[in-house]
Amino acid sequence: MAEKNIIELRGVAKSYDGRNEVISDINLEVKEGEFVTLLGPSGCGKTTILRMIGGFETPTRGEILLEGEDISVLSPNLRPVNTVFQKYALFPHLSVYDNIAFGLRLKKMPKSEMDEKVKKVLDIVDLEGFEERSISTLSGGQQQRIAIARAIVNEPKVLLLDEPLSALDYKMRKEMQLELKKMHKLLGITFIFVTHDQEEALTMSDKVVVMARGQLQQVGTPEDIYNEPANVFVADFIGESNIFNGVMLEDKKASFADTVFQTVDDYPRDTKIDAVIRPEDIDIVEPGKGQITGVVTSCDFKGTFYVSFIQCDQYEFEVHGFKQLKENEKVGLSIDPDMIHIIKYDTSMNHFAGRLSAYHNGVFTLAFGNSRMDLGLEVLFEGATDSDGYPVDKNGDVIDWENLQLEVSFDPGDATMSDDPAEGDATGSILSLYYIGDHYSYTVKTKNDLLYIVDDEFLWNIGDTVGVSVPAEHLSIKVREEESNE
Amino acid sequence: MNKNEKTVSLMLIPYVLFLIVFVVLPLLVVIYYGFTDQQGNISFSNFINFFGNTRTVGTMVYSFGIAIITTVICLLLGYPVAYILAKGSYARKHAFLMIFVLPMWINFTLRITALKEILTMVEGNIALHPFFNTIVCMVYDFLPFMIMPLFNSIAKLDDSLTEAGRDLGATGAQVFFKIVIPLTIPGIVSAITMVFLPAMTNYVVLDMVYNSTYIMGSLIGSYFNAYDWNNGSVISAILLIMIAVLTVISNRIMRGKDDQNR
Structure with a gap:
């Protein structure tokens, strides 16, 4: 395969309203002849990227290169790119x-x-002799094939496929996946494929691009993405995973789920980590053998394997295996160190999902983590006003604030700790601390297991109960946007 | 028949009665007068009168002419407006649409009276340009009826079809003529029907702008004013037949399009 970049995205961002970015600062390279899949949940920005490559959207920032030339503002009809x-x-x-x-x-x-070319592509999509048929007489699967034929007949340099299989039934979808892969080999055209189906992405692609919240999470081969997820989101989104918060000890040992495990990955002592273990990588052994012991809470047959849940004190493990387990049976869990994937915890920023919990006289109550605080109407909605006790936006429409999903983040340096637990928005005990050059980075764990990361120049002790205050004026609040066309 | 169906059929009775009294009976009356002479004998003389007379046939041709010109101008003006309103990314496009169709709710004689004043201001003596003024007033009167069905039809058009056209290498104009127009033919047909048929008979506009020429509507009016119900009815019957034929044709076209879209 040639190592030439056919498509390159450089610092691409898109915003529809000038405030919230649907995707931000995307850098991506697609090699000639590659089968690349953009994978992510609905609203992650994957379709927006595809539409920008196709020419149906213009990036707000950044550039899109095709064979080294900037095409970001070129009309779709002038691009050697076709879309399914x-x-x-x-x-x-x-x-x-x-x-x-x-x-x-x-x-x-x-x-x-023309006759010859049409005949040839109909042959490729297995619909020989369909030339004179009318579109309305075709089944969904046949229409799908015609749509592909219509795109590839133009011999594009890049073929864009926007969730093309999502409307097909399960069996048909499986069949088309294999056929698309075959077509890709046969034609040698670069395919950029968008899907929210992780299995589809892993089956078909040379390279998978995992996205969430408008940002790239990981780019790699299907094997890399599955075996070495770059972060907790990828681990959770791709396949099933057991994820535990923990901390590194010395000599490639990690502590999580109240147990010390030998690992292969190595990080400095006291590094905060998340441990990811795939359910199929856990072996059931006799109680007492293995690293941890627990009780079977359920075991269900899934066709080719059993899905069991094992409760080990307060931690639950999902295990996939071929052996049926009895409920309430005591079992040991054995995990090969090679199968424990350690991800360094991101301590540079606090991220919380938030929502608006109340509204009164032009002031919302913002709720995230354990914090509650007042938030002026104008902070989130520019030009909004209060009208008879209802918040209305600048167009005069009542704001549907109850269903808004927010992302609240703040710099650990902006939060403050106090030894009076009553003084902060959230109360918890210090779980860990590291010294980072000129200050300490503290992780404060609340009773309901939420983690606040706070920078402070003074030394506190692990286990201290503290109150954490988050300054409203330093919060960055983003409304989670659904993609415009989904 | 179960209880529910019974209730429904009982509820239909007033509407059926309404249809009989105000649609079916008048139609029968029109047909009766159209095919009888003054003495009440069955006769085709009214037909022969109409088609044998160059004046009445000329009126029919003139009516067609006015209706066709009005329809074409309305279509040329209305389609771009409907397209921009339906596909433009204006936050307030429904408000804009409202402004365009608002005149529909004002009685048309009032609107024409107002327009007449404006034309008088511009032209001085409006009796000097009867044909031009007729067309201006007709277009003004019927434009909203053209825009509405076009807007509905264009708004239903899936954006991914125009995007697919662009994607396959068509320019904006090529997409418009090869995709948008063919796929909005049902809307175009119903818009034309909404304008063309009433325009053939709307003689009040001609009267108001001192256009002394007759159209089909004025002809019917003058016969009935002279108590010649027979000749008035036969023209009504001829118009009804034309309307029926046009409706059948437009239904055919639409049904064909529906089959394609399914």
């Missing part, structure tokens, strides 16, 4: 032939050559 749309977007007033020949006609291709 989610709902196929076949022209209902044209026959199968005319749909496929649409792009060729615009290029003024002679009829005989």
Whole structure:
């Protein structure tokens, strides 16, 4: 495979309203001939990226290069790129032939050559002889194939596929996955594929790009993504995982789930970590053998394996295996150190999911973590006013604040700790501390297991009960935006 | 028949009665007068009168002419407006649409009276430009009826189809003529029906702008004013037949399009 970049995104960001960015600062390289999948939950920005490459959206910042040339503002009809749309977007007033020949006609291709090309792509998508059929007589799967044929007949440099299989039933989808992969090999065209189905992404791609909240989480081969997730989000999103908060001890040992485990990954002592273990990597052994012992709470048959949940004190392990376990049976869990994946915990920022819990006279109550605080109406909604006790936006529409999902983040340096637990918004005990050059980084764990990270120049002790105050004016609050077309 | 169906059929009775009294009976009356002579004998003389007379046939042709010109101008003006309103990314496009269709709710004689004043201010003596003024007033009167169905039809058009057209290499204009227009033909047909048929008979506008020429509507009016119900009815019947034919044709076109879209 050539090592040339066919598509390159440099610092690309997109905002629809000038305030909230749907995607921010994306850097991505796609090599010629690669099958790349953009994977992420609904609203993560993957479709927006595809639409920017296709030319249907213009980036707010950054540039999109095709073979080294900036195409970010080029019209879609001038890009050597074709798209297979989610709902196929076949022209209902044209026959199968005319749909496929649409792009060729615009290029003024002679009829005989056109006939030949249409015949060839119909052959590739396995619909020989469908030329004169009308679109309305085709099944969903056939329409899907025609949509692919219509795109590849133009011999694009890059084929964009926007969740093309999501409307098909399970069996059909599996079949099309394999066929698309075959087509990719046969045609040698670069494929950029968008999906929210992790299994689909892992099956089909050379390279998977995992996205969340408008940012790239990890880029790698399907094996890398599965075996070495870069962060907790990727671990959680791709396949099933057991994730535990913990801390590194010396000599490649980690402590999590109240147990010390030998690991292969090594980080300095006292590094805060998350340990990720795949359910199929845990072996059931006799109680007392293995690293940890627990009680089976459930065991369900899933066709080719059993899914069991094992309670070890307060920690629950999900285990996939071929052996049926009895409920309430005592078992030991054995985990190969190689199968424990250690992810360094991000201590540079506090992130919380937040919401607005009340509204009164132009002031919202913002709730995140264990913190509650007043938030002026204008902070979130520019130009909004109070009208008869209801918040209305600058267009005069009542704001639907109850269902807003917020992301609240703040710098650990802006939070303060106090030894009077009653003084802060949240109360907890100090779980860990590290000295970082000129200050300490503290992790404060609340009773309900939420973690606040606070920087402070003074030394406190592990286990101290403290109150944490978060200054409202230093909060960064983002409204979680759904993608415009989803 | 279960109880529910019974209630529904009972509820239909007043509407059926309404249809009989105000639609079916008048139609029968029109047909009766159209095909009888003054003495009440069955006769085709009214038909022969109409088609044998160059003046009445000329009126029919003139009516067609006015209706066609009005419809074409309305279509040329209305389509871009409807397209911009339906597909533009204006936050307040429904408010804009409202402004365009608002005149529909004001009685048209009032609107024409107002327009007449404006035309008088511009032209001085409006009796000097009867044909031009007729067309201006007709277009003004019927434009909202053109925009509404077009707007509905264009708004229903899936954006991914126009995007697919662009994606396959079509320019904006090519997408418009190869995709948007063909796929909004049902809207175009119903908009044309909404304008063309009433425009053929709307003689009040001609009267108001001192256009002394007759159209089909004025012809019917003058016969009935002279108590010649027979000749008035036959023209009504001819118009009804034309309307029926046009409706059948437009339904055909629409049904064909629906099949494609399914």
